[in-house]
Amino acid sequence: MLAVALTAIALAATPAQTLELTLPSIVAVETVSGNGTGFVVDQGRVITAAHVVAGAEEVRLRTAEGDVVEAAVTRLDTSTDLAVLTPTTALPGAEPLVLRTGAGQVGEPVLAVGYSLDTTTPSVSRGIVSALRTDRGTDLVQTDAAINPGMSGGPLLDDDGQVLGVVVSKLSEVEGVGLAVSASVATTVLAGDQHTTANSGEPVSAPFGVTTSDPVPWAGLVVVAGAVAVAVGLRRRRADGEIEIHLGPGRPTLAADLQQKESV
Numbered sequence: 001m002l003a004v005a006l007t008a009i010a011l012a013a014t015p016a017q018t019l020e021l022t023l024p025s026i027v028a029v030e031t032v033s034g035n036g037t038g039f040v041v042d043q044g045r046v047i048t049a050a051h052v053v054a055g056a057e058e059v060r061l062r063t064a065e066g067d068v069v070e071a072a073v074t075r076l077d078t079s080t081d082l083a084v085l086t087p088t089t090a091l092p093g094a095e096p097l098v099l100r101t102g103a104g105q106v107g108e109p110v111l112a113v114g115y116s117l118d119t120t121t122p123s124v125s126r127g128i129v130s131a132l133r134t135d136r137g138t139d140l141v142q143t144d145a146a147i148n149p150g151m152s153g154g155p156l157l158d159d160d161g162q163v164l165g166v167v168v169s170k171l172s173e174v175e176g177v178g179l180a181v182s183a184s185v186a187t188t189v190l191a192g193d194q195h196t197t198a199n200s201g202e203p204v205s206a207p208f209g210v211t212t213s214d215p216v217p218w219a220g221l222v223v224v225a226g227a228v229a230v231a232v233g234l235r236r237r238r239a240d241g242e243i244e245i246h247l248g249p250g251r252p253t254l255a256a257d258l259q260q261k262e263s264v
Contacts, residue, residue: 015111018161019124024093027063028119029071029085029153031056037114037122037154038085039163040094045193046085047186048153049168050076053083061085062119067092075193080138080185081168083153084193097155099183099190100162104129104141109159112143112167112178114151123148129164130177139182141165147178156180 013021025040029048036052038061046061053059059071069091075084104110112125127145134140141156147170156165165180 013159013161015124015126015159018111018157018159019113022097022113022155022157022161023064023122025091025095025097026113026122026154027061027091027094028115028122028150029053030060030062030119032058035115035119035150036152037150037167039097039153039155040091041096041099041186041190044087044090044094044096045074045190046071046087046091047166047190048083048085049166050078050081050083051168052153053085054078059085061087061091063091063094064122065092066120075189077189077192080181080189082166082181082186082189084190097157098162099187100158100164101184101187103139103182103184104132104158104164106131110141110143110145110164111157112145112147112151112154112180113157114148114154114167116148116150118150127176127178132182133179139185141180141182143178143180144176145178 022039027038027040027046029036029038029046029052031053033056034052036048038046038048038052041047053073054076056073059073061069061071070088071085072088073083074086075082077083106129108129110127110129112127113122115121116123125146127143129141130144131142132139133142141164143156145156147167151167152169154167155163156167158164163183163186165182166186167178167180169179171177171179
């Protein structure tokens, strides 16, 4: 048994090896108002967080090697905060990342990869799966890996380089709680995209009831161990401006929801 365990450890990829294999498929997602992260999946499509591209008339994808490709938003699923993008041309050297079919295991190591400081240099953080949660029907993977603005839409990877989830937010009032929409939910969203047509060029409606030409990050209430915390969507903004706070996909404004919580 010990020999088998040692062999498994020896064969396991190091974080550096995992990053080297997956990085060509992880891109910066750029819009006029800000940026996030995305990654290539089947048929060359790119998945990201919906709040990264909501309301954007133009979307560009930038690889770690500096290649830039235009993309169209073909699906915007505000109920899960996921979006599917179709590049106008193939991304050089980008192989589809595998969406893991099995659920994450609490305690297993993960890597979060994204463009947190700029759109030219990706960064990576190391952590574990802290918990598996469900918020209003959406399965989430909680991690203590450092999550920062610009990483929304990036992959949460296991040691084999498979995607456990799509990073969408972190809790602002507690330390070390990042949230990713599970790979199984992303698979469902991708399947739905097969039945939609490409964006005609009209701006995609902003989610969460936001009607503004300058889409903004979102915040949502999440119940963690009986306490209510605020989950903040992590698109890195390009311009200063007033930030409207909303309650995540398809939910009422923060003030209205707090009134509901207080009345219970």
